Amino acid sequence: xxxxxxxxxxxxxxxxxxxxxxxxxxxxxxxxxxxxxxxxxxxxxxxxxxxxxxxxxxxxxxxxxxxxxxxxxxxxxxxxxxxxxxxxxxxxxxxxxxxxxxxxxxxxxxxxxxxxxxx
Numbered sequence: 852x853x854x855x856x857x858x859x860x861x862x863x864x865x866x867x868x869x870x871x872x873x874x875x876x877x878x879x880x881x882x883x884x885x886x887x888x889x890x891x892x893x894x895x896x897x898x899x900x901x902x903x904x905x906x907x908x909x910x911x912x913x914x915x916x917x918x919x920x921x922x923x924x925x926x927x928x929x930x931x932x933x934x935x936x937x938x939x940x941x942x943x944x945x946x947x948x949x950x951x952x953x954x955x956x957x958x959x960x961x962x963x964x965x966x967x968x969x970x
Contacts, residue, residue, distance in 0.1 A: 855894045859940050863890050866936050871929060893937060897953050906956045913960035917967055931961050 864887045868875055874882055893916075900909040913934075917927055934957045941950040 855891060856943075856945060859943060859945075860887050860890055863933075863936050863940065867929075867933055870932055874929075877924070890933065890937070893933070897956055898949075900956055901949050901952050904952075906952070906959055909956040910960050910963050913964060914967070917964055927964050927967055931964050934961050934964075 864883055867886060868883065874886075878885070896909055896912045900906055900912075913930070917930055920930060921927060938954055938957050940946075941953055946953060
């Protein structure tokens with residue numbers, strides 16, 4: 852089930868890899884495929900939070916995601932950058948009626964992730 856149009860997902864992945872070209876070197880083209888799947892999964896989790904009208908669902912997902920990905924060599928900053936890039940596309944028509952809620956969830960998740968590495 853696609854939650855977000857292919858063009859939006861592909862654009863987000865390209866922007867992520869432009870900001871972090873070392874990811875291509877580290878993970879290769881298979882990493883781009885996985886990144887695209889991950890972004891799609893982020894939007895699915897946003898949609899679940901939206902349907903239940905409960906942003907904490909996405910915040911909890913974000914913290915769990917950070918634990919999983921950082922244990923595999925990613926950095927919290929990669930996830931934060933990804934979420935910021937997602938915020939940039941919320942003006943697209945397919946997010947009508949959801950954009951404000953998604954933006955709030957992403958902002959709260961970014962704030963929570965910024966606290967992860969703080970003592």
